[in-house]
Amino acid sequence: MTSPFSSKPIHEAAQRGYTSASDNYQRGRPEYPEALTAWMSGTLGVTAGSRVVDLGAGTGKFTKLLACTGAAVTAVEPVDAMRARLSESLPGVSALAGSAEAIPLADESVDLVICAQAFHWFANAQALVEMHRVLRPGGRLGLVWNVRDESHDWVAAITEIITPYEGDAPRFYTGKWKRPFEDQTLFGPLTRTVFPHSHVGSFDQVVIDRILSVSFIAALPQAEQRSIEQRLRALRDRFPELRAETIAFPYATEAWLAERLGAA
Template identity: 80%
Template sequence: MSSTSPIHDAARRGYTNASDSYQRGRPEYPDALGDWLSRMLGAGEGSRVVDLGAGTGKFTKLLARTGATLTAIEPVDAMRARLSESLPKVRALAGTAEAMPLADGEADIVVCAQAFHWFANGQALREIHRVLRRGGRLGLVWNVRDESREWVAAITEIITPYEGDAPRFYKGTWKQPFEGQRLFGPLQRAVFPHSHVGPFEQVVVDRILSVSFIAALPEAERQSVAERLRELKDRFAELREPTIAFPYVTEAWLTERLSAA
């Protein structure tokens, strides 16, 4: 990640190119996560919540149901425009995790859904600490493909050779900034089963074409990936059904802001 551009190139190019497939293909979040947001993070009427790396607003919609006052921070213009179109009442601002256009202590809660691995560094953690009030909470959420299913593992085999140096949740490097720091308390994990139900083209093809490093490929290569995904129907009868359920596990992590600067 260069000093002149805080956004990884795969994210900048991929998410600019793929805002349509991102909106169509990305799964929503399990209903149980709404209870986690309320009970564990404290999101609700009167709370001030920042959705950091908000994308097209998939997670912002779930946050809006809590009744909290929301601010969405998203650096990619195409994604932020989608969010503003679908959620016009949410304040949507251009910014990055390392530089949020917010005052000190402005937020009770910061949440990052499908995003923190992109900016897991000390500078971002210090900026989140600055924006949170004392005792505020940071929530990190990911929908993770359940690769115990053979056809899901086959999808991973198709796309992994393209990932290059793009940050990924499964590598676990996103935890490194929390090691040996005094800004936040211990990470606490909750897990929720989830599935994305719909036609193959939406929940598989659109979903995978919205992956940052796939979306950033030249169009001919993207279409080659799409065709390889469609060929999985020849191997797995389940994928030939009119509606399929793509299995996920939703991981939700929280930590509390400490008073140390």
């Protein structure tokens, strides 16, 4: 059986922002810590031959990591520009148009569903039903986010600049993404593992490109984006570490796991 659902409209900030910012996304988004590979193989259970869906795969940042495990990876991404970038960089991976509410795969056809930097966009009951449908009994759902470490004053200053623009765009930090897991019987309890991480590169790469790739920033008119860029560059006058040739932008990588419950 295929999905009984139709795809929900993509949030405007994601559709507009990620369509226009796929280049910035590819350049500015951090990779994932090496320790996450051990988490995937040990805790999540990714092995060579595992049937894995990378849901909300974007440009393939996380897909690339999955492909290195030898798993049979299918990337599902609704934004055409992002999916095209993924197919260009990972021609051996099957990249399908689809969404969390309408995954173009058969019932119980995969061992694992993983959402990296994505689940907060489609955290709803319909998405959980659909993930449950495509997972085999006992299959697992993995959720991964690279989260800026705002215990550093200059990282907090960056957040202070961009937060007023977020509008109603879903955000990981609010914790609202956890609500669909409450009072449901499709998945077991969420468990969390945290890894320290950093994105090392030039100021333009790890700050400017990274922030301009944020969905609700990328969706703004060019004049407002330039204004935000100027404010970000001005932070180098306040924080000497941002004037270094190479910057290590601190993150915490949060990896969450839930197991599929019940029979089909």
